[in-house]
Structure formats: C-alpha cells, structure tokens
Amino acid sequence: xxxxxxxxxxxxxxxxxILLIATIIFLGIRSNNEAKNIVEQQFTSxxxxxxxxxxxxxxxxxxxxxxxxxxxxxxxxxxxxxFFKSNFKTIYEESSGFFAIQYVNESGTIVSGYPEENLPxxxxxxxxxxxxxxxxxxxxxxTYISDVVQMFEGELGLFIxxxxxxxxxxxxxxxxxxxxxxxxxxxxxxxxxxxxxxxIDKSGIIxxxxxxxxxxxxxxxxxxxxxxxxxxxxxxxxxNGTEGIGNFFETSENGDRVKCIVTYSPIRWRNQIWSVGITxxxxxxxxxxxxxxxKQGAFIVLSGIFILTGSMWIILLLSKxxxxxxxxxxxxxxxxxxxxxxxxxxxxxxxxxxxxxxxxVSMVSHxxxxxxxxxxxxxxxxxxxxxxxxxxxxMLELIIRNIDRQTRMVxxxxxISRIESGKIRFNPEITDLHEIVNLSVKxxxxxxxxxxxxxxxxxxxxxxxxxxxxxxLIQVFVNLLNxxxxxxxxxxxxxISSVEFxxxxxxxxxxxxxxxxxxxVDKIFDKFYQIDSTSTRKVGxxxxxxxxxxxxxxxxxxxxxxxxTPHVGTTFIFTLGK
Amino acid sequence: xxxxxxxxxxxxxxxxxxxxxxxxxxxxxxIPENVVxxxxxxxxxxxxxxxxxxxxxxxxxxxxxxxxxxNYNVVEAADGLSAIxxxxxxxxxxxxxxxxxxxxxxxxxxxxLKSDPLYKHVPxxxxxxxxxxxxxxxxxxxxxxxxxxxPFNLNEIKTRIKMVLRRAxx
Numbered sequence: 034x035x036x037x038x039x040x041x042x043x044x045x046x047x048x049x050x051i052l053l054i055a056t057i058i059f060l061g062i063r064s065n066n067e068a069k070n071i072v073e074q075q076f077t078s079x080x081x082x083x084x085x086x087x088x089x090x091x092x093x094x095x096x097x098x099x100x101x102x103x104x105x106x107x108x109x110x111x112x113x114x115x116f117f118k119s120n121f122k123t124i125y126e127e128s129s130g131f132f133a134i135q136y137v138n139e140s141g142t143i144v145s146g147y148p149e150e151n152l153p154x155x156x157x158x159x160x161x162x163x164x165x166x167x168x169x170x171x172x173x174x175x176t177y178i179s180d181v182v183q184m185f186e187g188e189l190g191l192f193i194x195x196x197x198x199x200x201x202x203x204x205x206x207x208x209x210x211x212x213x214x215x216x217x218x219x220x221x222x223x224x225x226x227x228x229x230x231x232x233i234d235k236s237g238i239i240x241x242x243x244x245x246x247x248x249x250x251x252x253x254x255x256x257x258x259x260x261x262x263x264x265x266x267x268x269x270x271x272x273n274g275t276e277g278i279g280n281f282f283e284t285s286e287n288g289d290r291v292k293c294i295v296t297y298s299p300i301r302w303r304n305q306i307w308s309v310g311i312t313x314x315x316x317x318x319x320x321x322x323x324x325x326x327x328k329q330g331a332f333i334v335l336s337g338i339f340i341l342t343g344s345m346w347i348i349l350l351l352s353k354x355x356x357x358x359x360x361x362x363x364x365x366x367x368x369x370x371x372x373x374x375x376x377x378x379x380x381x382x383x384x385x386x387x388x389x390x391x392x393x394v395s396m397v398s399h400x401x402x403x404x405x406x407x408x409x410x411x412x413x414x415x416x417x418x419x420x421x422x423x424x425x426x427x428m429l430e431l432i433i434r435n436i437d438r439q440t441r442m443v444x445x446x447x448x449i450s451r452i453e454s455g456k457i458r459f460n461p462e463i464t465d466l467h468e469i470v471n472l473s474v475k476x477x478x479x480x481x482x483x484x485x486x487x488x489x490x491x492x493x494x495x496x497x498x499x500x501x502x503x504x505x506l507i508q509v510f511v512n513l514l515n516x517x518x519x520x521x522x523x524x525x526x527x528x529i530s531s532v533e534f535x536x537x538x539x540x541x542x543x544x545x546x547x548x549x550x551x552x553x554v555d556k557i558f559d560k561f562y563q564i565d566s567t568s569t570r571k572v573g574x575x576x577x578x579x580x581x582x583x584x585x586x587x588x589x590x591x592x593x594x595x596x597x598t599p600h601v602g603t604t605f606i607f608t609l610g611k
Numbered sequence: 612x613x614x615x616x617x618x619x620x621x622x623x624x625x626x627x628x629x630x631x632x633x634x635x636x637x638x639x640x641x642i643p644e645n646v647v648x649x650x651x652x653x654x655x656x657x658x659x660x661x662x663x664x665x666x667x668x669x670x671x672x673x674x675x676x677x678x679x680x681x682n683y684n685v686v687e688a689a690d691g692l693s694a695i696x697x698x699x700x701x702x703x704x705x706x707x708x709x710x711x712x713x714x715x716x717x718x719x720x721x722x723x724l725k726s727d728p729l730y731k732h733v734p735x736x737x738x739x740x741x742x743x744x745x746x747x748x749x750x751x752x753x754x755x756x757x758x759x760x761x762p763f764n765l766n767e768i769k770t771r772i773k774m775v776l777r778r779a780x781x
Binding site for chain 2: 406
C-alpha cells in the first residue's frame, strides 16, 4: 500500500506525533507539580495562620487569668479577714477556666481558697517539700508559672504563683491552678480542620495530641528513638519559641513513608513558652488537587488522542493524495500513450496517403505517357515515308485512337480531381429514366453490335422520374454498359432493370460476363485498380471509370455496389433519390 | 505437334530429300499444307529477329511496323511469362523489353534470361519511362545491354538496336 516515500512520511509524522505527546505530558507534569507546589504553599500558609490564631487564643486566655489574679493581689491594702475567699469565689464564678484559686500565707500554709473541694486546706508547702516556687516568687516578687505537673487528681495542671506584697511586706502568694485539659478542651479539642494538632511545653513535654500518636506528659526530646530526627528538630524549634513551617516523613500504617507538613506557633506567657503544632500529611494536600490531576490527565489523554487521530488523518490524507497523484500520473501516461498511438496511426495513415498519392502520380504519368509513346513512334515512322498506304492508314488510326484515349484520360482525371476535392457540381433536374436509358443504350449500340450482345431494357412504364444531373447519369449508364459489354463474351446479354423503394429507385445493370473474383470485388472502385492489366488494356479503359461513377452516385446521396459470380456474370446496383 | 518438333522434322525431311514438295511434307507430317508453308517461310527467313515485349498494344504495333519496314523479323509478347517463352521458341537476336509488364515485370524477365546459360547471350534493350530512370542502373546491373527512355526517338532506337546487334556478333 505504501511506497518508500510514503513510509518515510509516515515515520516523520509518527515521530512528530510522539514528540508532541511527550511535550504535552512533560508540560502537564510540570504544571501539575507547579500547581501542587502552589496549593501546598497556600495550604501551609493557611495552616500557619490557623495555628497562630489558636496560639493567640490560648495566650490571651492564660494571660487574662494571670491578670485577674494579679489585680486582686494588688488592690488589697491588707489581707482581708476571709483571706480573699469572696474575691476568689467571684473570679472563679465569673471567669471560667480555673480549677482552683487559693491563698498561701507567708508561712507556706494554704489557708483559704475556692472551691474548697478542690484544695487541701492547711497543707503546708514547706512541710511537704514543695516550697521552691513559693520561695522563687518571694524572692523575685514576680508572678511565676511552674512547669506542668501531675496533680493529685492525676491530671496535668498549671500552677500560677502570684506574690502578695502589702506595703512592701511579703504576705504569701495567691496560687491558682488551671487544668491543662480545660485549656486544651477549650481551644484544641474542637479543632476540626484536616491534620492533627498538638501542644508542647518548653521542656518538650506533650500536653495534648489529638492524633493519639504522641504520648501525653512525655518528653520526646530526650527519646530520639521514637520519633524521627526531623520531627525532633521541629520540637526543638518549637520550645525555643519560634514560629514556622517544617516537613518530616512518618511511616504510615501500611509501611509507606508519608511526607507531613508541620506548622508551629508559640504561646508566650510570663516565664513559660508553649507551642501549638499542626501536622498534615501531604496526601491531604494531594487529595485537594486530585481533581486538578484528573482534569490534567484527561486533558493529556484527550490531547494525545487528538494528536494521534490528527496524525492518522494526515497520514490517510497523504496516502490518499499520493494515490490520487499516482492515479493522475497513470491516467496522464495512458492519455499520452493514447495520443502517441493516435499520432502514430495518423502518421501511418499520412504515409499511406502519401504513398497513394505518389502511386497515383506515377500511374497518371504512366497512363499519359503510354499513348504519347505510341503516337511518337508512329509519327516518326510516318515521317520516314517508306511505308505502304495500308500501314500508313493503320499508323494514322493508331495516332487518332491514342489522342482520343488521352483526351478521355484527361477528362477522367479532371472528373476524379473534382470528385476528390468535393468541387464536382451537379445540376439536378427532373429526369425521365426511360429517356436516359435509351440515350445510353444508343451510345453503346455500335459496340454491342460488334460483339453481338443484346441489351434488354426491363423498366416499368410507370417508372417515376428522378431528380438528378442528367448528363452525369448518362455518363454512369454509358460507363457501366461499356464495362458490361467489354467483359461479356460475344453473344452474351446485358439487362437493365429497376426496383422501386419508398424514397429511392434501385437501378441494376446485369451482364453475363466473366465476373469478378470475390477478392477483387471490394477494390474495383479504387482508382487505377485493374484486375488484369492485359484484359483492361484489351478493352482500353483509363482505370478511373468506376471511381468516377461512384463519386457521381455518392455525391448525389446514392449508393453503388456490385454483385458478381465469376464466369456467370456481374450486376452493378446503384440508387437514385426520387 | 510442337512447333519446334515440326521445324526439326521439316528440316530432317528436306535434308533427306531436297526437292520435296510442300504437299509431300504436309502429308508425311500429317499437318495442313499452309502450316508447312508458313513454317518453311519462317525457317527460310534470314532477317534478324527482334522480340518486342510490351503490354501496350498500340506502342508495340507502331514500333513493330517501323522495325519491319527496316527489314527486321519482329515477334511480339504482351507480358513477362510469354516473353520468356517466346525467347525460347523464337530465339530472337535481340529483345526490346518494356519495364512495366503484368504478371512479372521487365527486371524479372531480364533476370531470368540472364541467369539461364542457354539464353544469357541474347542482348536485351530495356524500354523505360522517364520516371523510372533511376531503375536504369538496376537494369544494367541486371545484365541489360542498353536502355532507351520512353517516349523514344525512332532513329535512336534503331541505332541502338544496330549497335547492340553488332556488338553481339563480334
């Protein structure tokens, strides 16, 4: 189906199509990656923002609690008789979040507080070796927050120590306790965005984790075996109080390494620094752009199909085009061959015509020269004047006979020339065929008498007249009768008859002559065609008579044909229009 | 009985009996007397014999009469085959051969005669028309002794006949 050129075209198109598809896939992957990066960035910054918001919330909440206590500590001019119990009650009830608020007197004994069921009244710090924070605030005169500790109740708690100085004299501290779970329940438990949130304090202890992957109250900074290095680095940054973004890989349940995005933001309050972190596996981001991937993929596949279809189409078009071209070329070649063939045959025909013309000219020259030759010899012989009278008469007769012959020949040549060039003129008139036939028979009478040949005229009385050229019709009859007489042996018969048809008459001239052999019948109307030159010479024809007759009959719309049986006779049949 | 045989028989009988009459000859050969007379006349004809070969009867007759008046014995043939036959029966001294002949043409006649050792000595003058003049070379190569272009001058052809005959006698 494909030629070599076609195949190379095909390869070229295939290569171009593959290149195009590769380019589209490459660009698609690139744009996917870019989109992914952008989405990741956006996602991360949004996560960071959320993270900051959570941190600020917790920070404000905790600082507000401290502020409330500090206001109480500063507004009193002396230790009230109920040891701040009413104040504590007001704060506790109005401001949620406190687990307990208590007054520790200067000797380190818890003397009052609210609500009482949450505090061990009469508990002495010094006696129980828990006086370090108490002593710290006494010395620093600043509020102090001790590290998260496990309370008696088993929960993690925050201890906020606010020193009480009245007129420069240390009067103990107000110790308020906040349960970590109160804080985390308020701010982190309701975290509903994707990923996990966790809270870590400045010593690296996990205070909260909603993923349950990290163990509460455990310090991961010292146990590097349980978390990976990257996460450890992030914890380190968090306890330093910085804010930021990070990545780490964790191993998922089915053993894959999953990339996680971490954002973190610190909570600063007094001497403490906490940090809220949010982790999100990248797959969460990927799921966000999954639909983008699907669309991109669809686009790539569609483009590929489009390109493949397009190139197939082009290939088909090219091959079709080629085919059309080939067909065109074949057709043109065929046409050229045809016209060559035509030219060749035309050339052959021309050569034949030329040959015929040459033959004709040589025939004519021969026919004209022959009588001249005879006349010249006779005339020169007469000139010598040494012949007797009978020979003299014979010579003169010969000369006259040849002059007649040549005259006839010239006339015939003129006729044939007019017929062949189409310049023959007919003067048609209403003609009575009886008259014509009678004239013609009279014309050949002496000849027929010589050979004792009877001419029978069998024409019906009511033969219709025809419209034709009278003189030329006589010429036709005379010629045909002459021929008939010439080729009929002595004592034979010639018959003239007619058959009437709708539009024309058919004239028949039949003889009982020598006939014409079948292979000569077709040629007898050719110029100078002589079946046997000796016999023709014997009867002295020009060789043009039948050609001229044919020209005359056909020139007036008739036809002429011959039927002949050798040794039986010949019939010439020609038609005349009515 | 063939002409040649008749001639031979006549010749034999006359040799045996020189005073034999025509009547006796006719009787012994069982043929009409006038045939014997004609044959004798022929045999006693000592004129030089010319064979004219031409299919044009008028041209042939004119030349025949002219040559007869010059005291030649003229025989004629109208086509190639009868020309060859006549050469063999009449044994002419010279042949005037027209080129354009029915059946076989003048060249062929010339060719056949010149390739026959019995007749190749018979001189041939070709009669050609002017258009066929290129053929003269072929004619001479074929062995024709001379050629004359038609329409010829009577004196010219007579002279040429004399020349060719003299050459043949030498």
